[in-house]
Amino acid sequence: MVNDPKILLADEPTGNLDSVSTQQVMDKIDEINTFDRRTVIMVSHNAAHLSYAHRVYYLKDGLIVREVVNPQRKQIKPVREGETIVTELEQLARLFPYDSVDTLRVKSMVNxxxxDYTYRQLTRLEHAIVLFIKGKIDREAFIKSLILPYEKGGVEVPEAEAKKMAGITEKLISQSDDIRRFRARKDNDDIFFSQDKLAERLRDHLVGMFHIRLTKEQNSNLVELIADRVTGVIEEDQFNQTLxxxxxxxxxxxxxxxxxxxxRYFEKIIAQGVDVSYKS
Structure with a gap:
């Protein structure tokens, strides 16, 4: 900035930074662009950065293959009437930045x-569920956020459906917390006793959830299956086939x-209850 450049080139400026430092750098870049009125050309593989840009250019083998106007930012470069049209594909491009236009069209059709809900509604729903899972809102506030009209910041879900979603989410959270507590004690000497107790509780939940009537042998087999799946002895496909x-x-x-x-339901419980880390 010493030479007062009109254009700044930022090549992966947050590549090796933690989340806090990344946010600080992106806020500073946005400030330079907005208040100092400098053009910033940034190269990034992080889809979270797309919302900062006025326009996003996708390159392949050195060639621009797609230009996307960000409808959430006021455009400086004039856009002629009819030159561009903002569609659902722009939103999908932010969610799946590495997919081709044809793939995005397929995703739009599959959705x-x-x-029953648009991608915008699903994004709102995800945000509400995050708050609910973290305990930042209670059941009533969660339901209200789903029922509210979209224009007022809600998801615009029918009340009966919202209550159903809240009930299922609560049950998933409760059962997954049980799995998380069990796995946190996996090095204890009484692990096998705890494993059986956990499997029995999960068995009772699944039987009640799906209204299944089981014989004594079926009950015993289901407990064994659940225990093996929760401890990772068997995978999802084997669990399904054995059922x-x-x-x-x-x-x-x-x-x-x-x-x-x-x-499918049981795997949702496991996914919520097992802590994992992925290498980027």
Whole structure:
């Protein structure tokens, strides 16, 4: 800045920084652009930075393959009428910055065919769930945030559906907390006793959730399956397949639809209850 440049080039300026330092650097870059009126050209692989830019250019092999105008920022470069149109693809591009335009179109179509809510509503829903999981809002506030019209900052979900979502979320949180507490004590001497107790509690929850009537042998088999899955002895596919096997083969004899639904729900509990870290 000593020579008062009109253009600043920032090549991965936050590449090796922690989250706090990254935020400070990005805020400073935004300040230089907004108040000092300097043009900033930044190279980044972090999708979280896209919201700062007026325009995003995607490059492949040195060539610009896509230009996206950020509708959330006032454009300095004039945009001729009809030259560009803001669509759902721009929002998807921020969520999936490395996908091609064709892939984004497919995602948009799949969302329409399988979801009752738009990506904007889902983003709002994610934010509300984060607050609920962290205990920053209670059940009533969570439901209210879902019911509120979108224009007022809500998700705009029907009241009955919002209450259903809150109930399921509470149950998932409760059961996943049980798994988390168990795994935190995995080095204790009474781990096997705790493992059986945990599996029995999870068994009771699943049986009640799916209204399944089990024989004594099926109950025993399900407890064993749950214990093996929670401790990582078996993977999701094996858990699912065993649910469909006969009782004599340590299964429950469920049909494919029942097994798939139970597995899908149980995996959500495990995903919430097991602490993992991923290398970037």
């Amino acid at each position: 329409f065919l399988t979801q 469909m096997q006969t009782v004599k083969n340590d299964g429950l004899g469920l049909d494919e639809k029942e097994a798939d639904e139970l597995t």
